[in-house]
Amino acid sequence: MSVPQTTIALVYDYDQTLSPTYMQDDVLFPAYGINPGAFWKKCQLLVKEQGWESELAYLKTLLDYLEMDRPTLADMEQLGGGLQFYPGLPEMFQELEGVLNEAHRMIGIRLEHYIVSSGIKTLIDGSRLKPYIKEVFGCEFATDEEGRISFPKRVISHTQKTQYLFRINKGLLDLSQDVNDHMPQDLRPIPFNNMIYLGDGPTDVPCFTIMRQYGGQSIAVYNTTDKSLSSFRKCYQLVAHANRVKHIAPSDFSAGSHLRLLLEEMIREMADRILRVRKEEMEEGRVSAPSHG
Secondary structure (H helix, E strand, O other): OOOOOOEEEEEEOOEOOOEOOOHHHHHHHHHHOOOHHHHHHHHHHHHHHHOOOHHHHHHHHHHHHOOOOOOEHHHHHHHHOOOOOOOOOOHHHHHHHHHOOHHHHHOOOEEEEEEEEEEEHHHHHOOOOHHHOOEEEEEEEEEOOOOEEEEEEEOOOOOOHHHHHHHHHHOOOOOOOOOOOOOOHHHOOOOHHHEEEEEOOHHHHHHHHHHHHHOOEEEEEEOOOOOOOHHHHHHHHHHHOOOOOOEEEEOOOOOOOHHHHHHHHHHHHHHHHHHHHHHHHHHHHOOOOOOOO
8 A cells, every 4th residue: 555655855965055164164173172274184185195985084083183072972962053054044944834735734745854964963963953854864973981972873975875865765764774675666755756955066966866867856055155156166067067956046045035936836846746646546546426327
């Protein structure tokens, strides 16, 4: 028996997508007196000279810097309360509910928000965004006997992020569940054509590709305050030359902005399609009353 498939999922990258700064620069480095330039330079050396994966390189470097003063997960979650976001956040998450009308809600159509990031999950969990997010997937730390971070427990690279799109698609949010288990399309609670992915550049290309391949929607966002225009050019390349996304927009999530108009129209189209399909299913399943001629 099939599942209703009435949920619309909005999936967000974090750094440079929801926030103009990297979360480490935003709250971790100031709290522990870490020089951002020196930190990222050390990470780059590990990647270029020793062949480290970039996500593992930054996690190792962070642990090295914090060797004498490693925080607990609770400390990091508290720091997450200081994370800063682009205009319109977190208000947008509630305001988007207004896109759904009574007919949509009557058949159970609803919105869910997810974050899939190569950043640190605990920081996002402590942020002002968390109350609106169904699930945050990000890098995680194990802790020692004193409760302090000790070793990477989970690392999400930009290619591994696609796994979490399939987890959302299949409803397998518990990471102990095997996302590779076969599941028929009609049993997947959130089909890809009910999904919107927002990212900011080349590291989101694997996710953009999955969304395009399976019928989802994607938007690449760019920072208008970036005077070098590199943020815009990354997005432009994705739409003009790489054919990865159909839409790019400034990273302003406020009501009436280009990005909000795109999101609202995508949600409205998806909701109308779901409503139309459900009505057709109900009509096809209706049995005519016997004739008394």
